[in-house]
Amino acid sequence: MKRINRNYKVRNFHQAKWDEPIIFELSKKGERGVLVPKAEDEIVDLVGDGISKLPKNMMRKEAPNLPEISQPRVLRHYMRLSQMTLGADVNIEIGQGTCTVKYSPKVNEQLARMPEMTEIHPLQHESTVQGILEIMYKTDLLMREISGMDRFTFQPGGGSQAIMTMASVVRAYHQANGCEDKKDEIITTLYSHPSDAAAPALMGYKIIYIHPDENGYPDFEAFKAAVSERTAAFFVANPEDTGVYNTRIQEFTSLVHENGGLCCYDQANANGLLGVTRAREAGFDMCFFNLHKTFSTPHGCGGPATGAMGVTKELEKFMPAPLIDFDGEKYFLNYDITNNSYAVGKVRLFNGVAPVVMKAYAWIMSMGPEGLYEVAKIAVLNNNYLFKKLMELDCVDAPYIRGKQRIEQVRYTIEKLTKDTGIKTEDVQRRMMDFGMHYWTSHHPYYVPEPMTLEPTETPSKEDLDEYIATLEYIFKEAYETPEKFKNAPYCSSCHRVDESYMDDPNKWAITWRSYLKKSTV
Incomplete structure (x- = not known):
């Protein structure tokens, strides 16, 4: 047998390819994977049949259209799909550009799968979820230290929603100051993430793009010409998607502040900046991190994500409710801070994706x-x-x-x-x-x-x-x-x-x- 030359870096590869239907197409009426036993007589006597006491408006007219399939066929189905999937556990994930998929330690994945995490429900009483509230509160404190901001929310379901949240806070801030009508322009740069323009545009703001100069930095002269009394905010990624870092960023943020605008930092990927720079020192009023990128909780092509959005103390009252606080004895959902007519309210039904926050917390604590x-x-x-x-x-x-x-x-x-x-x-x-x-x-x-x-x-x-x-x-x-x-x-x-x-x-x-x-x- 000829020995494989392991010095040759290009390796052979062939991925499984199944002509696999989606699970609804595999469904066969009457087939079951689990047979749910009927309730025992004593339970029926105690709580009834479990249906008749439901209000009529909560009862379905038809059964939900769920796939009916046996356990072995379910197993084969998902095993085949997994064989057709690539990821950081299978291949070298370098080519992900601005959508980082870095390694997530398996011990953190095990933590996220513990029953104490998977079995909790967001509508439980605060007293029964003290553990995850503590983790979210402490992750907030860590994010503050890393960024220099004064308060974080984990409500946004990803980076683009975090940008939308920042734009919402911008609008709320100018509404509170009585200048919403005058402040109607958002400045961003050509090589910032497209969502830095798309989210504010969706909210009705006029978008002004700053093109790069010959060296790839945002053109400062063009920026000076763009900033005016109509500037509501400056949204920017730094480094931009080219990998070029704007070392003059504080001159940009100072100019916006002089004209009454806010500065919003897209830090979706902060892999190269941890412990090196902070949003506050660069003059930003808000920033966000994608926990599923920088902080090693990969969302795996559109899966669970979190855009952790932070603000300075001045903007705290405009954030989505509730925020998580600690009174010295217990952790609780604080609605009082944002109890005003200008606050954003909610950007997501519940307070973020708990397993993602927990994995980020574990990763940060293990790294130090x-x-x-x-x-x-x-x-x-x-x-x-x-x-x-x-x-x-x-x-x-x-x-x-x-x-x-x-x-x-x-x-x-x-x-x-x-x-x-x-x-x-x-x-x-x-x-x-x-x-x-x-x-x-x-x-x-x-x-x-x-x-x-x-x-x-x-x-x-x-x-x-x-x-x-x-x-x-x-x-x-x-x-x-x-x-x-x-x-x-x-x-x-x-x-x-x-x-x-x-x-x-x-x-x-x-x-x-x-x-x-x-x-x-x-």
Whole structure:
């Protein structure tokens, strides 16, 4: 038998591909996985049949349309789906750009699955959930120390909802000051996350974009021209999605404050900044962190997430209710602080995703301040090692700040590869699937031509980075020698080529099985 050359970094891969129906299509009427026993006579005598005492308006006219399926078929179904799923436990997750998927310690996952966590209900009395209230309260204190803010809420279900919450607080603040009508403009930058513009725009604000200067920094002269008495707030990510950090940020925030506006910091990814910079010292009035990114509680492609949103003391009274407090004896939901006509109220029915907050708390406590600082240093080191190696490839470039390091990620361009071979960044993305690796392009529209946005975080080792680099190098070489190979990629992945035209037509969207049935029968 020929021995495998383990010095060769590009490894063979083939993912399982099942022609697996969704679970509703597997349903067979009358089939059961669990037979629920009937209540014993003594229980019926005590509480009745459990139905007749319900108010009529709470009783269904028809039974819910739930799949009926046996235990072995359920098990096979979900095992097959898991075999068609990639993630940080299976492959090297470097190509996630601004949507970090770093390693989540398994002990924290076990904590989140404890019955004490999974069996609690958000409508329980405060006295019965003191444990999770304590964790949320203490995580708030940790977030304050990390950011310099004075109070956090965990209500937002993710970063975009946290941005919407910041925009809501901006509006509430100006309403309270009687200048809501005059303060109708939001300033953001071209390379901040698109939600920094989308969320305020949804609330009726006019959005002003600041384009980058020749070095990729937000153009300060253009910014000065944009700031006026109509400026309600400045929303910005720093570093931006290019990985470029604006070292003059305090000049920007000071100018906004001079004109009566607020400053809101998008810190969805703070991997390269922990223990290095804080929002308060940069002049921000609000900020948010994605716990499912920076603080190691991955949401796994749209799963549970939390956008932890913090404010200065002046803005505390406008936050979503309730906030969590401690009176020296017990933890409680505090509605009094935000009991005013201008407060945001609620942005989510309950107070955040408890398991996500708990995993973040466990991770921060295990790391400690020195560990968090080490995270930032390794994240920046990993990113700049990847940056240096990829910039040695002839077909890879990165606009802006020539000769300087980036922070936690880089938005590269493979425009030369496209001009030379016709292979686009989306083609490279599909081909990377054949090696079990994720690769991200960019938000739309593409301001950097043929973008490739990579963010390793602190998770991967040098060996992991080398394997990813070698795979990219192999694919780029293949693009020059056999570009036709890309036409039908991926070959070894469970994914097929995707018709993205459906993304632009809401009439073809089907988020649930029920909506699919409605639309497929029209």
